[in-house]
Amino acid sequence: MRLLEKEKKYTAEDYDKLPEGSxxxxxxxxxIMSPSPSFEHFRTSKKVFIRLYRLLEEAGKGEVIYAPLDLYLDEENVYQPDIMVVLKGSKAKITSKGVYGPPDVVVEILSPSSAYYDLIVKKENYQKAGVREYWIIDPLRESFEIYENTEKGFMLTSSAREKGKVFSKVLELELDLSEIFKEV
Amino acid sequence: MRLLERKYTVEDYEKLPEGSxxxxxxxxxxxxxxxxxxxxxxxxxxYSILRRELKGKGLVLFSPVDLYLDERNAYQPDLVVLLKNSKAKLTAKGIYGAPELVVEVLSPSNAYYDLRIKKEVYEKYGVKEYWIADPLKKSLEIYTNREGRFEVFAEVKEEGKVLSPLLGIELELSEVFEGVEP
Known part of the structure; x- marks a missing residue:
């Protein structure tokens, strides 16, 4: 049985009509409505951004972008990833409206109310669009997972929990979990 | 800085009105x-499939039924199976200890718990098999517990069959997702 409410599908054109900051x-x-994130979410995002900014942007390797900036993947998928990395020579194009095409790295920081999308739906669409690496960070469990886009789709290539390091092949860098989850 | 957070226990949980x-x-x-x-x-x-397939081999219960795992974890799994001679105990208040099988059907608003937190607690307490069904993606994942860790045994989507090693039955996806047209 198809439910009535499910029938209306929106497109990128509809999305563009929403007021700025919706x-x-x-x-x-x-x-899909995203409520304001929790403090833990915000803090994690800030710490990852700062590290990536120093390691990549200050080194002239590419642009590090934090939410909310639109990422246009196709007609039915326009997201605001927590963090995106667009390296020099990337397939993704940055315009004043947002990013078009797959960034080299997308980072999503989980919130209990929206983790379904990050773990299942968006993950599938990032894979399909050709995002090279997908990072999933869970501030509650203090876990960090890096999925690399291979011929078989996203494969978990590096992960750590509470302590230890993760390694990004695409960005050629290492991140220490203690620097990300450490309490001030 | 540690955030202020009150932790609750089973004692607090039991004070909630029935049906909370x-x-x-x-x-x-x-x-x-x-x-x-x-x-x-x-x-x-x-539920229908398991009732039909498990006749006399175990008890199939669907939510809401309380499952008490420890002082900090009392869940209402969508569906549980207690096989004959189960280690879990069924009382008038609920189930104590790990059922052999737990099934969770995902909802976008709280899938985080089923996919991450509850999954870890189920594996730690020795749930033998964990099924995650996603009505929107029409997918079914079966995890089997090997030495306290869930491993993906099968993952099917949209069509096909999947075997439950614990129950020794094969599920037809078209039957699991019958009537669902997201």
């Missing part, structure tokens, strides 16, 4:  | 909103 993402043709 | 839509997950009271209709369709389908 807390929505277009996920498989549905407008 | 909460689960105690790692000491937090997590509210579960009413599930989406597709969630209930899939749960009903799985």
């Amino acid at each position: 807390p929505y993402q277009l996920i498989e043709g549905e407008l | 839509p909460y689960q105690l997950i790692e000491g937090e009271l997590v509210m579960s909103p009413a599930p989406i209709p597709y969630h209930q369709m899939v749960l009903g389908n799985i």
